[in-house]
Amino acid sequence: MNSAASCPLPLVFITGASSGIGQALALRYAQAGYRLALVARRTAELQAWVQAQGWDDERCAVYHADVAEIHSIVAAGQACTAQQGLPDVVIANAGISVGMDTAERDDLDVLARTLATNNTGLAATFHPFVAAMTARGSGTLVGIASVAGIRGLPGHGAYCASKAAVVAYCESLRGELSHSGVKVVTLLPGYVDTPLTRENRYSMPFLLSASAFADRAFAAILAQTSYRVIPWQMGVVAKLLRLLPNALFDRVLAGRARKHRSGQGR
Template sequence: MRLLGSTVWVVGASSGIGAALARELQARSARVAVSARDGAKLARVAGGTMTVVPVDVTDRAAVREAAGLVEAAVGPPDAVVVCSGLWEQGRPGELDLDSFTKHLDTNVLGMATCIAEVLPGMRERGHGSIVGVASVAGYRGLPGAEAYGACKAAQINLLESLRAGLHGTGVRVQTVCPGFVDTPMTSANTFPMPFIITAGQAARAIADGMAKDRSEIVFPLRMAVLMKAARLVPVGLWARLAAPSGTSKTTTTTKEHA
């Protein structure tokens, strides 16, 4: 993908990876539109140099309207990056259905809704890039991340299925799987976060991957190797390796960007 002069719509750009990526893409001479629920935060990210269209990805009608506003302002997007997301740390071995539903609404249905709004136009034009930000947390199940991990696994599968189905149409699908990134979403985590990187580093990795048309963009390298290797561990052994030590006293924390 040629970033210079391209039009990119970044959804989930009010903070964290999305905000850093919007700035990185603009620095590479892309025309950027940004969306998220918090218009004031978006305005600070945009700094008067990006198109700002607030939207809640869980509202289908609002997403449709936002897609129309973006196209009216900057033209049909050459790429749409969906990185809106919710993370709630749960209690290992428990399942909070309210939390699970919120994760599904934002992370899975929110991503699907955004893609569904831009995909017909991209297919009709015969070009475009759909970039979905999932996570290496979707590679294996981890205690305390039952909802988040399941959603990330669903996102990875969704994007992979679309990639296969769109082969030969001119529409590319790119899956982004970050490891730990220092953002407001991870700031309240109470567990070790190995190989953590800054949002700026994550943004550069994503922009590089977009420019090189990589189907999968996974970073940092050490976390990518670790989690891909974890996929090879037998399921019974993985349950023992991933089990929390001691008694579970994990408190629930919530972070979101959308």
């Protein structure tokens, strides 16, 4: 029996829920009274965290998926609908961030893996729900991009390219669904204190805690805001950088520490 039939609480589906932004979003949605469908590769770790929150099976279900594998995340979405019902909100949060150097052959594999996770994985996260949400006439699809997608940064080619693609993809999808009742929200985090960013070797202005980001993201999603940079100050900085002539932009970033490449220490 579909457990959603006896439980009127709204449902949110979140990928990358085992840590960082995904985990903070799960907590925020739980506080707001949602049922949770949480997806991660590290399901044992996620399940232990869920149990620590005291959430029973009616409140939260955990699904295993690697978003870089299309069949894996599509199957998780289908399992969610079968077990818990069609979500009200789907948040494609899972992503990776690794530095790259195009002169290094191995880093071409880093690029391919980043695009598979951050882009194909995002579309595959949405796929199981689009037709059903359209038929229902409601739902919100949320893509987690980054301010790093506004302008390319040295050493960040894979990540910047993938996040710029998230923005463009979500904009395209928003247009496709504009008359369906299904909303598409694009969120661009600035620097958020997570295990991913703690390895960065450069300053992180306007750094937010994961919980502070989740509060602002929840409000933006609830308002069905089509595009929002969080915090707004980083949006101003990124747009100003976008306006700089290339020669000046290159000088500003000359000598800036780069993101770790795969296998590098801090």
